[in-house]
Amino acid sequence: MEYRDLSRIVAPGDDDGEDAPPRIRRFEFVRSTGRLDVRKLAAAALLTTSILAVLLYAGGRAVRSAVAWLHRQPQYQLPFDGIELLTPPPECFRGGVRAFLERVRRNADEAETIPVLDLDPSRIERAFKLFPWVQSVDSIDFPPRGLSIRLSYREPAAKILLPGPEQFVLDRNGLILPLDDIDLERLGPTIRIEGGGIVPPSSDRFGKLWQTSSPEAPGRTAVDRKILQAAHLAGFFLEPGRSKAAESTPSLRILSINITDPRGLFIQNAEDAMILWGQGPGDEQPGELSAEKKWEILEGQAGREPVRPGKPGDYWEFGRNELRFKRIRPG
Numbered sequence: 001m002e003y004r005d006l007s008r009i010v011a012p013g014d015d016d017g018e019d020a021p022p023r024i025r026r027f028e029f030v031r032s033t034g035r036l037d038v039r040k041l042a043a044a045a046l047l048t049t050s051i052l053a054v055l056l057y058a059g060g061r062a063v064r065s066a067v068a069w070l071h072r073q074p075q076y077q078l079p080f081d082g083i084e085l086l087t088p089p090p091e092c093f094r095g096g097v098r099a100f101l102e103r104v105r106r107n108a109d110e111a112e113t114i115p116v117l118d119l120d121p122s123r124i125e126r127a128f129k130l131f132p133w134v135q136s137v138d139s140i141d142f143p144p145r146g147l148s149i150r151l152s153y154r155e156p157a158a159k160i161l162l163p164g165p166e167q168f169v170l171d172r173n174g175l176i177l178p179l180d181d182i183d184l185e186r187l188g189p190t191i192r193i194e195g196g197g198i199v200p201p202s203s204d205r206f207g208k209l210w211q212t213s214s215p216e217a218p219g220r221t222a223v224d225r226k227i228l229q230a231a232h233l234a235g236f237f238l239e240p241g242r243s244k245a246a247e248s249t250p251s252l253r254i255l256s257i258n259i260t261d262p263r264g265l266f267i268q269n270a271e272d273a274m275i276l277w278g279q280g281p282g283d284e285q286p287g288e289l290s291a292e293k294k295w296e297i298l299e300g301q302a303g304r305e306p307v308r309p310g311k312p313g314d315y316w317e318f319g320r321n322e323l324r325f326k327r328i329r330p331g
Helices: 038-071 096-108 121-129 225-237 240-246 291-304
Strands: 077-079 113-115 134-141 148-153 156-161 167-171 191-194 211-213 221-223 254-258 265-269 274-278 315-318 323-326
Touching: 096 121, 121 134, 121 148, 156 225, 167 225, 191 225, 225 240, 225 254, 225 265, 225 291, 274 291, 291 323
Parallel strands: 156 191, 191 254, 274 315
Antiparallel strands: 077 113, 134 148, 156 167, 211 221, 254 265, 265 274, 315 323
């Protein structure tokens, strides 16, 4: 049997004298026939998550510790009496600004120092609102490492002298101001509230409206409307415009308000004239003149002639557009 070398057989016409280009070899990608180990993958993921959690926890603790350390530094601790009051307390307040802040702090049971960086504005606002002399907290500002507060204060408007040594000072709303806080020598103009049968206020009274025990419900208290009306009227007379006008004539300078008469409030001026005023501002009866209209009539009368007293029992009363003298004859 004869064997031939087939590699040397060349087809006719195909031999052009050049070697044939090499053939491109194809490689097949080797595919893994193994399977993923789910348990190992889960363990690796759990380990990675645990490491991240530990790092985050440790980092958070470090940041919180650094912040807490910063907040405890002396330069960020403000003494309560270091608060800046943009509006000073009333001139009659005993001790001035530092005493005012100390009494606010003790009244609200606050610490002697406050952390500026951790300060809750609502807590500071509450501390000042609890103090009887503060009418409103208008603004709270935080300059660098400090605290500034703008307040509106309650101003003394009326004074009540009861038999004996007891006396009270009220603001224009009838709220009782602590007498221990008041330097009576520096107390500005106030108007006396007087009359028979004034009942002393109930206990725990400072910083509250004038309240007395209710005859209808023993053990309970009720606001004395006559005292409140008189306090409103005192505040009305002491407003800047009327107070300035009263400096020009004794007829407009009101010294006292009497609450005894059932017809309404009687006022007494510096001429000792008695004037039936009626109800307090905002409590006028239907058809009664407003407080502003009555003052306009009183001011006009004082401009024409002094409003002076007559004989005991005589008084002045308001007409529709004038102030009339009422003479009481014996019998």
